[in-house]
Amino acid sequence: xxxxxxxxxxxxxxxxxxxxxxxxxxxxxxxxxxxxxxxxxxxxxxxxxxxxxxxxxxxxxxxxxxxxxxxxxxxxxxxxxxxxxxxxxxxxxxxxxxxxxxxxxxxxxxxxxxxxxxxxxxxxxxxxxxxxxxxxxxxxxxxxxxxxxxxxxxxxxxxxxxxxxxxxxxxxxxxxxxxxxxxxxxxxxxxxxxxxxxxxxxxxxxxxxxxxxxxxxxxxxxxxxxxxxxxxxxxxxxxxxxxxxxxxxxxxxxxxxxxxxxxxxxxxxxxxxxxxxxxxxxxxxxxxxxxxxxxxxxxxxxxxxxxxxxxxxxxxxxxxxxxxx
Amino acid sequence: xxxxxxxxxxxxxxxxxxxxxxxxxxxxxxxxxxxxxxxxxxxxxxxxxxxxxxxxxxxxxxxxxxxxxxxxxxxxxxxxxxxxxxxxxxxxxxxxxxxxxxxxxxxxxxxxxxxxxxxxxxxxxxxxxxxxxxxxxxxxxxxxxxxxxxxxxxxxxxxxxxxxxxxxxxxxxxxxxxxxxxxxxxxxxxxxxxxxxxxxxxxxxxxxxxxxxxxxxxxxxxxxxxxxxxxxxxxxxxxxxxxxxxxxxxxxxxxxxxxxxxxxxxxxxxxxxxxxxxxxxxxxxxxxxxxxxxxxxxxxxxxxxxxxxxxxxxxxxxxxxxxxxxxxxxxxxxxx
Numbered sequence: 001x002x003x004x005x006x007x008x009x010x011x012x013x014x015x016x017x018x019x020x021x022x023x024x025x026x027x028x029x030x031x032x033x034x035x036x037x038x039x040x041x042x043x044x045x046x047x048x049x050x051x052x053x054x055x056x057x058x059x060x061x062x063x064x065x066x067x068x069x070x071x072x073x074x075x076x077x078x079x080x081x082x083x084x085x086x087x088x089x090x091x092x093x094x095x096x097x098x099x100x101x102x103x104x105x106x107x108x109x110x111x112x113x114x115x116x117x118x119x120x121x122x123x124x125x126x127x128x129x130x131x132x133x134x135x136x137x138x139x140x141x142x143x144x145x146x147x148x149x150x151x152x153x154x155x156x157x158x159x160x161x162x163x164x165x166x167x168x169x170x171x172x173x174x175x176x177x178x179x180x181x182x183x184x185x186x187x188x189x190x191x192x193x194x195x196x197x198x199x200x201x202x203x204x205x206x207x208x209x210x211x212x213x214x215x216x217x218x219x220x221x222x223x224x225x226x227x228x229x230x231x232x233x234x235x236x237x238x239x240x241x242x243x244x245x246x247x248x249x250x251x252x253x254x255x256x257x258x259x260x261x262x263x264x265x266x267x268x269x270x271x272x273x274x275x276x277x278x279x280x281x282x283x284x285x286x287x288x289x290x291x292x293x294x295x296x297x298x299x300x301x302x303x304x305x306x307x308x309x310x311x312x313x314x315x316x317x318x319x320x321x322x323x324x325x
Numbered sequence: 326x327x328x329x330x331x332x333x334x335x336x337x338x339x340x341x342x343x344x345x346x347x348x349x350x351x352x353x354x355x356x357x358x359x360x361x362x363x364x365x366x367x368x369x370x371x372x373x374x375x376x377x378x379x380x381x382x383x384x385x386x387x388x389x390x391x392x393x394x395x396x397x398x399x400x401x402x403x404x405x406x407x408x409x410x411x412x413x414x415x416x417x418x419x420x421x422x423x424x425x426x427x428x429x430x431x432x433x434x435x436x437x438x439x440x441x442x443x444x445x446x447x448x449x450x451x452x453x454x455x456x457x458x459x460x461x462x463x464x465x466x467x468x469x470x471x472x473x474x475x476x477x478x479x480x481x482x483x484x485x486x487x488x489x490x491x492x493x494x495x496x497x498x499x500x501x502x503x504x505x506x507x508x509x510x511x512x513x514x515x516x517x518x519x520x521x522x523x524x525x526x527x528x529x530x531x532x533x534x535x536x537x538x539x540x541x542x543x544x545x546x547x548x549x550x551x552x553x554x555x556x557x558x559x560x561x562x563x564x565x566x567x568x569x570x571x572x573x574x575x576x577x578x579x580x581x582x583x584x585x586x587x588x589x590x591x592x593x594x595x596x597x598x599x600x601x602x603x604x605x606x607x608x609x610x611x612x613x614x615x616x617x618x619x620x621x622x623x624x625x626x627x628x629x630x631x632x633x634x635x636x637x638x639x640x641x642x643x644x645x646x647x648x649x650x651x652x653x654x655x656x657x658x659x660x661x
Contacts, residue, residue, distance in 0.1 A: 025466060051466065057496065059489035062455045066493065069459020072444060073394070074467060077459075092486075096449050097456060105437040105445065106427040107650035141659075142651055165653030193661060241660040275660075 001184055007177040009151035010040040010116070013158030014078060016187060018048050021076065024162060027054045027063055028080025037082055038118055038177050060090035064115065068098050071113040076162060084119040084133040084171060091136075098167045099142030111167045114158070119147070120211050120261050121293075121309055122175030126300035132262040132293070134209065137169040138238045139266065144168040145238040146192060149176065149213035152183045153236060156190025164192060173211035173261075193240030197249060201229035204255035204319060207246060207272060209235045212259040212310060219259075219315035228323050238268050246272065247280055254285030257319055259310055264295040289322050291315055328538050335546025336387060343613065345383050345545050346604055347621045352379040352403045353601055354629045355412055359402065359419055362633070363580050368419045372433040375403035377543075377575035380600035381506050382407040384548025385474055388556055394444045396457040396475040399434035400506075401446030404476055408441045412632035422639030429642040430650075444473075451481045454490030454503065461499035461559075472559040473501045474552075480511035482525040491533040491567070500559035502552070503530065505569045506542060512578045513586055530567030542570030543600040546607070573598070 004012065018024045026044060032055040035042035045053045056063050060081060067079040081087055087094065098111050121130035137145045144166050148154045154172070161168040198213070199220050208216035213234045220230040231249050235242070250256045256276055258269030273288040291310045299305055336342050356374040363372060375382065378400075386407035389395070397404040405415055410426065418425030419433050426436055434448040444460060447453035457475035464471035481487050482505065494501050505526030509516055522528040527537040536558065540551045548570060555566035573595035577584035584592075605618060651657035 054497075057489075057492060059455075059493055061452075061486045062458060062489035062493035065452065065455020065457075065486065065490065066459035066462050069444075069456040069461070069473070070463040070466070071459070072456075073460045073463040073471075075463050089485075092449050092452055093455065097447065097452055101437075101445060102653070103651050104427060104431040104435045105439075106430045106646070107655065108427070108437055108439045109445070110653045112653070141657070239659050243660045 001182045003180050004151045004183040005177065006151045006154055006172070006179050007038055007040045009154035009183065010158065010172065011043055013155040014041065014044060015047060016155065017159055017162040018044070018052060023074065024076045024078065025052050025054070025070065026078045027056050027066060029056055029058055029082055031055060031080050036080070038174065040172070040177065041080070060086050061093055064090045064093040064098070067113045067115065068093060068111060071111045072109045076112045078114045078116060078162065081115060081117040083129050084117040085128050085131045087117065087133055087136065094143070095140050099140050103142060110165050112165045114161045114168045114170050116170040116172060118174040119171035120173045120175060121298045121305055122211060124300055124302050124305055127297035130298040134171055134238055135262050135266050135268055138268055138271070142167070143239060144192060145171070146236065147171045147173070147210040147238065148236065149173070149210055149234050150179065151181045152188065153190065155183065156188040157192070157236065159189040160192050163189070171210065175211045179214070192237050193242050195236055195242035195245040196234045197231060197245065198234055199230065199232040201231045201253065203229045203253055204257060204323060205231040205233060205250045205253045206257045206259055206315070206319070207233045207235060207269070208259040209238070209261070209268065211261050215310065215312050215315060216259045218312045219319065222312065222316045223319055226320065228319060230319070235268070243275055247276065250276055251280050251283040254283060255323070256284070256288045257322070258290045259315055260290065260292040261309055262293060264290070264292045267292050286322065289318060291318050333541070333544050333547035333550065335549050339611070341387065342608060342611070343621065345387050345549065346608055346618070347625060348383040348386065348407055349379040349545060349601055349604060350622055350625045351628065352382060352406055354625050355406060355416070356402060358629050358633055359416065360576070360580070362420065367637070368433070368580070369421055370432055372419060372580045373400040373578065374574070374576055375400055377595070377599065378506055378508060378572045379403060380545040380604070381476070381504065381542045381548050381570045381572060384545045385504065385552045388549050388552035389472070389474060392442065392469070392471050393556070394442050394457070394460050394471060394473045396444055396453045396460070396473060397436070397446040398453070398477050399446060399448040400478065401436050402433070405436040405438060405443050405446065408438070408443050410438045410441050410443060412628060413635040416632050416636035417639045420636050420639065421642070422636060423642045424636070424639035428646055430646060451477070451484035451486035453477070454481070454486055455493065457501050458490050458494050458497070458499055461494070461501035462497060464500055470560050471500070472556050474504060474556070475501060476504045476506060478511070479505055479507040479509065479516045479525050481505070482529060483520060488529070491530055491535060494565040495534040498562070498564040500562070501565045502555045502559055503565065503567045505567065507569050507571050508574045510574070510578070510587065513582070524569055526567055527569040536564070536566040537569070538566065539569045539571065542572035543598050543603065545600060545604050
């Protein structure tokens with residue numbers, strides 16, 4: 001057991017897989033010599049050398065096109081898109097090419113690749129470097145979408161994503177990079193499509209993802225003190241989605257609150273709300289409530305950004321009000 | 326630097342030249358049949374024919390090794406057939422039949438046959454240049470001698486992915502050959518009206534440090550020669566090349582386009598440079614007999630007829646295909 005930051009876990013997860021499989025290669029901007037702009041890839045160039053850990057020009061289409069071409073011809077590339085906002089300049093390769101080619105070719109090609117990216121707000125970077133794009137990826141058939149919330153999960157889910165034969169969009173909450181936890185020694189390999197129940201309660205179920213997971217947990221502690229006992233779920237992967245765990249836990253408490261960093265429209269909580277109302281409507285004791293960032297571009301100033309992204313306080317207030325109404 | 330080539334020796338043995346003629350005839354007759362079937366409303370959706378551009382596909386495919394990769398655009402029938410994919414599955418794919426190359430799931434614009442090295446036909450302008458770089462990177466990393474050959478039209482030279490891929494291929498010294506089929510028209514617009522340099526692909530490629538060659542794309546021998554040299558360079562680890570092959574499409578951009586925006590005189594000038602009669606005349610001058618060439622043409626006509634029958638006889642794709650192969654496990658489930 002060693003204490004590890006979320007950012008250190010990224011390098012450990014990638015290194016774990018590069019050691020066991022020569023076909024795993026890594027490319028991106030400033031990932032090698034610089035160790036990543038968020039210092040998430042420190043040490044990889046030294047251990048694996050410049051043939052396997054390759055710095056690229058600022059050319060996101062070239063990076064993802066190269067990852068795709070390599071994946072369809074025998075490699076298992078990991079590509080970094082520095083900020084998730086930059087998916088907008090290479091989205092064609094993701095959506096039109098990587099996501100669709102297996103289906104269009106009647107299964108002739110597979111794309112065992114991982115695209116990892118710094119996602120979301122909390123760092124006061126403003127609207128073009130703070131977006132939560134998990135819902136962009138979730139709505140595209142052919143993409144798996146993984147969002148870890150802590151260092152141990154980063155390693156295990158990274159390993160599972162690299163070993164998976166399908167394209168995985170691996171979104172790392174930038175605001176969590178400096179968080180620390182005790183991480184078990186040795187190889188860690190997790191499973192995609194498995195949500196985790198982090199806290200069991202009897203009154204309401206809070207379903208959260210990525211950056212919002214520690215906030216949902218903190219809110220649950222405060223709510224418990226005022227007599228509202230919450231279950232907290234970390235979704236961890238939007239595609240595949242572990243609906244069984246979520247439906248079971250929502251049925252048990254009779255209430256669902258989603259805690260989402262993404263702007264309101266078409267956030268993952270909307271899909272979850274639809275599934276819950278279609279499948280366990282009669283188990284509900286009250287309306288499904290979504291707690292999200294408002295439908296606005298994210299502002300830069302700390303005061304404004306803090307108002308926008310769901311806070312512990314907003315979760316507590318919203319849940320309390322809804323449970324007491 | 327940019328080199329304009331005027332040499333056209335072609336393959337050294339005569340049998341290969343005859344094969345290359347047969348390939349061009351096959352592409353011509355196949356595309357003509359595809360157009361006829363469209364007029365009969367049997368080819369659905371859209372299609373983009375290579376009529377007039379056959380020499381490029383034939384010259385390159387002849388110069389490539391079996392293990393090399395082709396990356397094509399939506400104008401990809403010719404490049405797919407040239408790598409040895411049989412006519413029946415290609416035609417059946419155009420007809421949306423279950424015996425199609427991809428069982429009807431891709432259609433005319435996405436022809437792919439991995440077993441023949443045809444790694445896909447891509448319908449978003451420019452997208453496949455970076456993807457071809459990735460395959461080339463894979464060959465470089467794994468230490469194989471495979472080369473990726475990436476075909477695209479002159480309309481691709483003004484989109485971002487083109488420029489990213491050229492620089493990327495050059496700095497990583499990738500075994501990739503870019504081939505611009507410059508047919509002078511970017512869909513309905515003359516390329517020179519919207520492009521600031523005279524040689525839209527070669528001039529840009531030279532600026533990115535690629536070996537750049539301009540060739541008569543209506544001369545299969547000339548194409549074969551430059552293809553062989555560029556592929557050999559790539560295979561030897563000497564990096565990427567750009568070949569700009571000048572040509573002309575006999576028809577419009579896509580099936581619904583009669584191409585009326587092109588001046589009659591220009592069309593007539595290029596029809597006079599049709600690669601097929603040119604190659605035929607050259608073969609006759611080099612010792613082939615009229616009977617020999619007529620026999621090749623008749624053989625191809627019979628193949629196209631047979632493929633048409635077989636494609637038409639194909640079944641309707643079943644519902645079992647609909648939810649298949651989104652994922653590597655063959656399925657499409659996104660939840661448990």
